Amino acid sequence: MHDQSVDLLAIAAHRDDVELTCGGTLATAVKAGHRVGILDLTQGESGTRGDAATRAVEADSAAKVLGVHVRLNAGLPDAHLQNDEPSRARVVELIRATRPRVVILPFPVGRHPDHRIASELGRDACYLAGLAKYEVAGRESPHRPFKVLYALAYREDPVKPSFVVDITDVFETKMSALRCYASQFAGAKAAGEIHPTGQDLYELIRVQSAHYGSLIRTRYGEPFFCYETLEVRDVLQLGVQSV
Ligand SMILES: [Zn+2]
Secondary structure (H helix, E strand, O other), X not given: OOOOOOOEEEEEOOOOHHHHHHHHHHHHHHHOOOOEEEEEEEXXXXXXXXXXXXHHHXXXXXXXXXXXXXXXXXXXXXXXXXXXXXXXXXXXXXXXXXXXXXXXXXXXXXXXXXXXXXXXXXXXXXXXXXXXXXXXXXXXOOOOOOEEEXXXXXXXXXXXXXXXXXXXXXXXXXXXXXXXXXHHHXXXXXXXXXXXXXXXXXXXXXXXXXXXXXXOOOOOEEEEEOOOOOOOOOXXXXXXXOO
8 A cells, every 4th residue: 555645635625626726836835845635525426517437537637737646535425515424534534544734625615515515624624633532434543734724716705815825837737737627627617616707717717826926926826825823933034025
């Protein structure tokens, strides 16, 4: 059995969700030498486009493009995701198996109910995974991720990103990963939390990424939110020009 441990784990409801919201960040972490994983909670069997088998092949291709080391699927019910005890136990099992230091979750508000529930379920599972006496299937020891981040891309909520990751160097990698999902995106005008504007979906992702990049004076970026206050050790190292 190969080692499933990762440094960074992105958890989301549907195959293609993490590519849309944080694919560039995952590719950047891979380039930096970190071990990176993706945990898709469902198999996409209720999606309007494609089917679960097609999306599995697409997800494998996208994972290869991003260079992530592990891609797992929790097999929870698509469009019927629940933050209930069996679902939490399943996600705890997979967090203990992958032992990430940092977890990326969907933003706690979303138009698809699965996105909102994935956020709550993921956060609860991160906590429960560290409880010594919370027993689940598998024999992995307890593990609590150190940091939980929320992917904020495409959200319209009045929440300022806590930070933006510069994805300029890997932007084409992110777009190549998205293009693996032909069943979802070919000819599509909207996806996930992205509302249609009439323009090509890939162009819409590019301009949104350029907007987030502009917030840190770079070409392309992915925004994140975290509840904790971020620590700075040396104010002279702070980036992003003020005036
Ligand atoms: Zn989704």
